[in-house]
Amino acid sequence: MSDKKIHDDNKPNIILDDERDLLMDHEYDGIQELDNPMPPWWLYGFYFTIALSVVYLLYYDILGIGPDQHEEYQREVAAAAERYGTTDEPESIVNFADLEVLMDAESLLAGRQIYESPRNLCTTCHGQNAQGLVGPDLTNNLWKHGCDLESIMISIKDGFPQRGMPAYGSGQRLDDLQLQQLSSYIISLRGTNPAGAKAPDMSRSVECEI
Numbered sequence: 001m002s003d004k005k006i007h008d009d010n011k012p013n014i015i016l017d018d019e020r021d022l023l024m025d026h027e028y029d030g031i032q033e034l035d036n037p038m039p040p041w042w043l044y045g046f047y048f049t050i051a052l053s054v055v056y057l058l059y060y061d062i063l064g065i066g067p068d069q070h071e072e073y074q075r076e077v078a079a080a081a082e083r084y085g086t087t088d089e090p091e092s093i094v095n096f097a098d099l100e101v102l103m104d105a106e107s108l109l110a111g112r113q114i115y116e117s118p119r120n121l122c123t124t125c126h127g128q129n130a131q132g133l134v135g136p137d138l139t140n141n142l143w144k145h146g147c148d149l150e151s152i153m154i155s156i157k158d159g160f161p162q163r164g165m166p167a168y169g170s171g172q173r174l175d176d177l178q179l180q181q182l183s184s185y186i187i188s189l190r191g192t193n194p195a196g197a198k199a200p201d202m203s204r205s206v207e208c209e210i
């Protein structure tokens with residue numbers, strides 16, 4: 001340890017003449033304090049925040065001109081729904097059970113285009129040839145949620161959010177005809193044996209009966 005003391009108790013602090021009035025009357029361990037005025041830039045900044053808080057209070061709370069967080073949230077949800085489409089429209093009135101698999105070339109092409117389009121992201125999780133990636137292989141005979149047209153339409157419409165598949169793959173709604181075309185296309189892939197097919201999860205899959 002150094003024997004040099006920072007403050008010598010026997011030596012009084014040197015107080016300059018023009019500091020005498022500013023000197024505050026407390027002292028801690030020989031340290032004294034001057035009551036200097038705040039710098040003006042700081043003080044004006046402080047007054048500005050007070051004035052601003054009054055304006056803020058009037059604008060958002062008292063007069064209610066500005067939107068509160070609930071209104072802002074509603075606005076953003078509405079803007080997003082407009083931009084990306086929404087899935088909470090009224091339920092479809094078509095009964096999926098009444099629909100038939102569409103096997104004509106035109107419908108299958110339409111279904112394939114939806115499957116491969118970046119809009120609904122099917123290929124991202126199920127692979128270009130539906131061989132399975134993150135999601136299961138859709139070309140084999142083993143299904144978790146049913147292999148008939150209606151079940152597949154419901155699988156796609158609702159998705160499996162708990163297991164990583166959003167509704168319609170990306171949340172972007174498809175109309176009933178598109179859903180029917182897409183599901184028909186998937187049914188048409190059955191037995192195609194694509195390269196690199198993902199192994200089925202035998203614990204949850206059942207053999208397709210159709």
Ligand code: HEC
Nearest residue numbers: 120121122125135143144145146155160163164165168169
């Ligand atoms: C973000 C990943 C992801 C996307 C995108 C996605 N899926 Fe899936 N999909 C999954 C997962 C994971 C499962 C398995 C759910 C489970 O384990 O129950 C699944 C299951 C399915 C099933 C049910 C399979 C069965 O065995 O019953 C079908 C049908 C299906 N997806 C079709 C589609 C279609 C069509 C699209 C595009 C519109 C799509 N998926 C987009 C991840 C995805």
